[in-house]
Amino acid sequence: xxxxxxxxxxxxxxxxAAIKEEARRQVAAEGxxxxxxxxxxxxxxxxxSALYRYFPSRDELLTALIIDAYxxxxxxxEKARDIAADAAPAARFTAVCEAVRDWAxxxxxxxxxxxxxxxxxxxxxxxxxxxxxxxGLVLVGIVRDAHQGPGLADLPLPDALRPEAExxxxxxxxxxxxxxxxxxxxAWAQLFGLVSxxxxxxxxxxxxxxxxxxxxxxxxxxxxxxxx
Amino acid sequence: xxxxxxxxxxxxxxxxAAIKEEARRQVAAEGxxxxxxxxxxxxxxxxxSALYRYFPSRDELLTALIIDAYxxxxxxxEKARDIAADAAPAARFTAVCEAVRDWAxxxxxxxxxxxxxxxxxxxxxxxxxxxxxxxGLVLVGIVRDAHQGPGLADLPLPDALRPEAExxxxxxxxxxxxxxxxxxxxAWAQLFGLVSxxxxxxxxxxxxxxxxxxxxxxxxxxxxxxxx
DNA sequence: ACCAAAAAAAGAGCAGTGCTCTTGCAATGG
DNA sequence: CCATTGCAAGAGCACTGCTCTTTTTTTGGT
Numbered sequence: 001x002x003x004x005x006x007x008x009x010x011x012x013x014x015x016x017a018a019i020k021e022e023a024r025r026q027v028a029a030e031g032x033x034x035x036x037x038x039x040x041x042x043x044x045x046x047x048x049s050a051l052y053r054y055f056p057s058r059d060e061l062l063t064a065l066i067i068d069a070y071x072x073x074x075x076x077x078e079k080a081r082d083i084a085a086d087a088a089p090a091a092r093f094t095a096v097c098e099a100v101r102d103w104a105x106x107x108x109x110x111x112x113x114x115x116x117x118x119x120x121x122x123x124x125x126x127x128x129x130x131x132x133x134x135x136g137l138v139l140v141g142i143v144r145d146a147h148q149g150p151g152l153a154d155l156p157l158p159d160a161l162r163p164e165a166e167x168x169x170x171x172x173x174x175x176x177x178x179x180x181x182x183x184x185x186x187a188w189a190q191l192f193g194l195v196s197x198x199x200x201x202x203x204x205x206x207x208x209x210x211x212x213x214x215x216x217x218x219x220x221x222x223x224x225x226x227x228x
Numbered sequence: 229x230x231x232x233x234x235x236x237x238x239x240x241x242x243x244x245a246a247i248k249e250e251a252r253r254q255v256a257a258e259g260x261x262x263x264x265x266x267x268x269x270x271x272x273x274x275x276x277s278a279l280y281r282y283f284p285s286r287d288e289l290l291t292a293l294i295i296d297a298y299x300x301x302x303x304x305x306e307k308a309r310d311i312a313a314d315a316a317p318a319a320r321f322t323a324v325c326e327a328v329r330d331w332a333x334x335x336x337x338x339x340x341x342x343x344x345x346x347x348x349x350x351x352x353x354x355x356x357x358x359x360x361x362x363x364g365l366v367l368v369g370i371v372r373d374a375h376q377g378p379g380l381a382d383l384p385l386p387d388a389l390r391p392e393a394e395x396x397x398x399x400x401x402x403x404x405x406x407x408x409x410x411x412x413x414x415a416w417a418q419l420f421g422l423v424s425x426x427x428x429x430x431x432x433x434x435x436x437x438x439x440x441x442x443x444x445x446x447x448x449x450x451x452x453x454x455x456x
Numbered sequence: 457a458c459c460a461a462a463a464a465a466a467g468a469g470c471a472g473t474g475c476t477c478t479t480g481c482a483a484t485g486g
Numbered sequence: 487c488c489a490t491t492g493c494a495a496g497a498g499c500a501c502t503g504c505t506c507t508t509t510t511t512t513t514g515g516t
Binding site for chain 2: 472473474475476477483484
Binding site: 030031032033034109112113115116117118119121123124129132156157158160161163164167168171172182183185186188189190191192193194196197198200201202203205206207208209212213215216217219220224 | 258259260261262340341343344345346347348349351352357360384385386388389391392395396399400410411413414416417418419420421422424425426428429430431433434435436437440441443444445447448452
């Protein structure tokens, strides 16, 4: 069975993997904008039209890379969380933030692929959602754990936002107080603001000691979600 | 004089302006990635090669649009600051933040052009710096004014970051305490994290009542820089 | 072991891109 | 008045994503 129709299927998987690998190489080297199906095919010694048997379009290939990038970042975040498993919640939180930054600095083009401007006319399909959520869920988990224990600062929450905050809490962390859920989502966006600014050059001639600056800023983020 | 060599020069300025206008139209409609010199030329009834007399490359044309976008956003921020001139510093701060968000929502592609992923291999020239700085300077001004008056919360600053914070303060707001300068730059990046996440679709199925959520988040940012 | 069917690869071609180079025309100013 | 300069046009190069058709290869049942 596995050898019968497995031969073709295996070959197919291998070629698919090779295409993705070469495409990722090109994205890492030159950026998503310069990813060219023809160049991928050329590098793999096949003709460009053959590639369409594996990916129906350039966008589909990009989607595959996007999912991989989200997963790689998510894995890095999870790893950092596990390494810091015994630390205080605030330290665990900042450790994950630094892991996000480290991964981004190490994979700038892949980071840009997932957190940069989306390609106009291209809507990421729903299939990316689980992978995209991983990193956020790591942060949610840390704050949730902290809320089981003692010693959390109480957070402000205007009445106007309470319904929305309750909805957000119910949907992504049922055992989290609404004000913590709202604060966490804000911190999540702000974390990526810090990383993106550094990576996209906005800190050029503004922030020099970026490592230390980031450390300080994410300490503030941790405080913002009630950790200390 | 103005008519002598002004005739040609005037025609040149007019054509240059028309090119920029049409290019901006295309960016606003389809995004920077789909900006095509040939399409611009076609729309203007000229041949593509003629366009190179006005802009030496596509990147140069994009640079012109980038500067315009920075200036438009900066102007929107300044206008919001002036309108809220009599309000308390915290309210002025959040008013500017909301102006940034409003402009971004109204000009998503132009926002993506300046705060999205940079085109690989394209480094924004130094000439963009003044325009790029405008919005940040508005925030600096508000916090600086607040620090002349009373009632500011004191901010933490780890020893390790003090030298860098002092350098940052000296360079962009000499009359601002170093801890405020560091906090402000962080808030600045975080503000654009919030806006980018909303605009780039990361809040999809996460935040629904985005207006109120943003209001709450930027209130937190204002608190983070010492305002209340 | 053969042979129809399915899958993959190859080739040609379309419409588009940025950019360069050469050629012809028209406005400019000494 | 006429050489110089600025500009427009055209042709062409080397690419791109993608489609359609033809050829080759692999597969599984008889």
